[in-house]
Amino acid sequence: METTIQAFIDICQWDTARFLIFSDNVFGTLIYYSHFLALILSLVVGMFVFFNGRKILINRLLSLIMILFSLWVFFDLILWANEKDYFIMFFWSVMLIIEPLIYALCVYFIDVFIEKKDISLRKKVGIFSLLLPVIILLPTKFALVDFYLGNCYREPTEGPIATYYVYLIEIIYSLWILFFAVKKYLKSSPETRRPIIFITLGVVLFLLSFVSGNMIGSVTDNWTLAQVGLFSMPIFAAFLAYMIVKFKTFNAKMFGAQALVFALGFSVLGIIFIRTIDNVRTIASATLLLIIVVGYLLIRSVKKEIEQKEKLQKLDIELEALLKQRESLTHLITHKVKGSFTHSKYIFSGILDGSFGAISPELKKIAEKGLESDNTGINTVDLVLNVANMQKGVIKYDMKKVDFRDIVLKTLSEKKVTIENKGLKLEQEIKTDECFTLGDTFWLKEVVSNLIENSMKYTSMGKIIIGLERQENKILFYVKDTGMGITREDKQHLFTEGGRGKDSVKINVDSTGYGLYTVKLVVEAHRGKVWAESDGVGKGSAFFAELNAI
Numbered sequence: 057m058e059t060t061i062q063a064f065i066d067i068c069q070w071d072t073a074r075f076l077i078f079s080d081n082v083f084g085t086l087i088y089y090s091h092f093l094a095l096i097l098s099l100v101v102g103m104f105v106f107f108n109g110r111k112i113l114i115n116r117l118l119s120l121i122m123i124l125f126s127l128w129v130f131f132d133l134i135l136w137a138n139e140k141d142y143f144i145m146f147f148w149s150v151m152l153i154i155e156p157l158i159y160a161l162c163v164y165f166i167d168v169f170i171e172k173k174d175i176s177l178r179k180k181v182g183i184f185s186l187l188l189p190v191i192i193l194l195p196t197k198f199a200l201v202d203f204y205l206g207n208c209y210r211e212p213t214e215g216p217i218a219t220y221y222v223y224l225i226e227i228i229y230s231l232w233i234l235f236f237a238v239k240k241y242l243k244s245s246p247e248t249r250r251p252i253i254f255i256t257l258g259v260v261l262f263l264l265s266f267v268s269g270n271m272i273g274s275v276t277d278n279w280t281l282a283q284v285g286l287f288s289m290p291i292f293a294a295f296l297a298y299m300i301v302k303f304k305t306f307n308a309k310m311f312g313a314q315a316l317v318f319a320l321g322f323s324v325l326g327i328i329f330i331r332t333i334d335n336v337r338t339i340a341s342a343t344l345l346l347i348i349v350v351g352y353l354l355i356r357s358v359k360k361e362i363e364q365k366e367k368l369q370k371l372d373i374e375l376e377a378l379l380k381q382r383e384s385l386t387h388l389i390t391h392k393v394k395g396s397f398t399h400s401k402y403i404f405s406g407i408l409d410g411s412f413g414a415i416s417p418e419l420k421k422i423a424e425k426g427l428e429s430d431n432t433g434i435n436t437v438d439l440v441l442n443v444a445n446m447q448k449g450v451i452k453y454d455m456k457k458v459d460f461r462d463i464v465l466k467t468l469s470e471k472k473v474t475i476e477n478k479g480l481k482l483e484q485e486i487k488t489d490e491c492f493t494l495g496d497t498f499w500l501k502e503v504v505s506n507l508i509e510n511s512m513k514y515t516s517m518g519k520i521i522i523g524l525e526r527q528e529n530k531i532l533f534y535v536k537d538t539g540m541g542i543t544r545e546d547k548q549h550l551f552t553e554g555g556r557g558k559d560s561v562k563i564n565v566d567s568t569g570y571g572l573y574t575v576k577l578v579v580e581a582h583r584g585k586v587w588a589e590s591d592g593v594g595k596g597s598a599f600f601a602e603l604n605a606i
Contacts, residue, residue: 068208070139159229485523515539542590
C-alpha cells in the first residue's frame with residue numbers, strides 16, 4: 057500500500073513536507089504570508105488580552121477564540137503543504153470542529169460583553185449543543201467520506217456534516233449574534249450603544265472574513281485571491297485595539313494598542329514591496345487603508361484622552377489654589393472662633409470665681425454650662441486645626457523612648473471619675489508591666505484620651521474596658537464598650553476626615569468626625585495602625601491602636 061501511495065505522489069509530483077508546513081505544494085508566497093500574518097497576530101492578541109486580565113471572563117473568551125483561530129490557520133497551512141493522506145484527513149477533520157466552535161464562542165463572547173456577566177447554564181447548553189452532531193459524527197463518513205488518490209488535488213471527499221451542517225450552524229450562530237446585538241442595542245441607553253455597535257461589527261467582520269476565503273476560492277477557483285479571508289485578523293485586531301482605548305473593554309495598557317497598530321502598519325508596508333506575489337498590492341493596500349481609518353480613530357481617542365488629562369491637570373492646579381484658600385480661610389475662621397470662645401470663657405470663669413461679685417445659684421449653673429460649652433468649642437477648634445496641620449506635615453513629633461503603659465494609666469486616672477459619674481463601670485485589662493515605644497508623649501496621650509472619650513460619648517449604660525498588652529514586637533491598646541455599636545456602612549467612614557456614624561449626632565450633638573481621624577493620623581505617624589470592630593447596632597464597639605514595641 058505504501059508503494060501505491062508513493063506512486064501517486066511521484067505521478068502528481070507532490071513535494072515532501074518539511075516540518076509539516078514547508079513544501080513546494082504551496083504554490084504561492086502569498087499563502088505563506090497570509091497564514092503567518094494571521095497566525096502571529098492572533099497569538100499576539102490572544103496572549104496580550106489574556107495576560108492583561110486572566111481573571112476576567114471576557115478576556116479569557118477572546119484569548120480562547122484567538123488561540124483556536126491560530127490552530128485553524130496552522131492546520132490549514134498543513135493541508136496546503138502536506139502530501140500524506142492520513143495527515144490531510146486528520147487535520148481536515150479537526151478543522152471541521154474548530155471552525156464552528158469559534159462561531160459558538162463568538163456568540164458566548166458577544167453575550168458576555170454586552171451583559172457584563174456570565175451567561176446561564178441553560179444558554180450555554182443552547183449554544184454548544186449545536187456542535188454535538190459534529191463531535192459525534194466526526195469519525196464517521198458523515199464528516200469525511202474518503203481520500204481519493206486518483207487525482208492530484210489532495211482533497212478528501214466531504215460528507216453531509218462538512219458539506220451542509222457546519223455551514224448551517226455557522227449561519228445560525230451569525231444570525232444569533234446579529235439578532236442579540238440588535239435587541240440589546242434597542243434596549244440600551246445611548247452611552248452604551250457605541251460599544252455594542254463596534255464589538256458586533258468587529259466580530260461579524262471576523263466571521264465573514266473567516267468563511268470568505270473558501271467561498272471566493274470555490275466560486276472563482278482563484279486561491280490566491282481567496283487569501284483575503286485570512287486578512288480578517290488585522291481587521292478584528294484593529295477593532296479590538298479601538299475597543300481597548302475607546303471603551304476600556306479590557307484591562308489593557310495604551311502601549312499595547314499602539315504597538316499592535318504599528319506592527320500591523322509595518323507588516324502591510326512590508327508586503328507592498330514584495331513584487332513577486334500576485335494581487336498582493338491590492339490586498340495589502342485595502343488592508344492598509346482599513347488600518348489607517350481605525351488608526352485615525354485610535355489617534356483621535358488618544359488625543360481626546362490627552363485633552364482630558366490636560367484639563368484635569370488644569371483643574372488640579374485650580375483645586376490646589378482653592379485648597380490653599382480654604383486652608384487660609386479655615387485658619388482665619390478657627391482662630392477667630394477660638395478667640396471668641398476664649399473671650400467668653402474668661403467671662404464665665406470670672407463670674408464663677410467671684411470677680412464680678414456674688415452670684416445666685418441659678419446664675420452659677422448657667423455660668424458653669426457656658427464655661428463647659430466654651431471649653432468644648434475650643435477643643436473642637438483645636439481638633440480641626442491639628443488635623444489641618446497634620447495633613448500639611450507642619451506638626452513635628454518629639455519622638456523619644458516612652459512607656460506607653462504610663463501614658464495609659466495617667467490618662468485613665470484622669471477619665472475615671474467622669475466615666476463613673478456617667479454611671480458606667482470601668483474595667484482594666486493591663487496585661488503588661490512595661491510597654492516601651494518610640495513616640496511623642498503628648499500626642500500618644502491624645503490617642504488614648506480620644507479613644508476613651510469616644511466610648512464614653514456613645515455608651516449610655518454598661519461598661520468600658522481599657523486594655524493594654526504586649527504581643528512580641530507590638531503593643532496593642534484597646535477600648536471596648538457596651539454602647540450603640542457600629543454598622544458595616546458606618547465602619548467604612550470611621551477614621552476618615554469628617555467621617556462619623558449616620559446616627560452618631562443623635563447621641564453626641566458635638567460629633568465632628570475629626571476625633572478618630574486625628575487618632576489615625578497620629579498612630580500612622582508613629583508607624584502603627586488603628587481599626588474598629590463591632591457586631592452591629594446595639595452590640596457595643598471595640599477600638600484598637602497598635603504600635604511598635606522597643
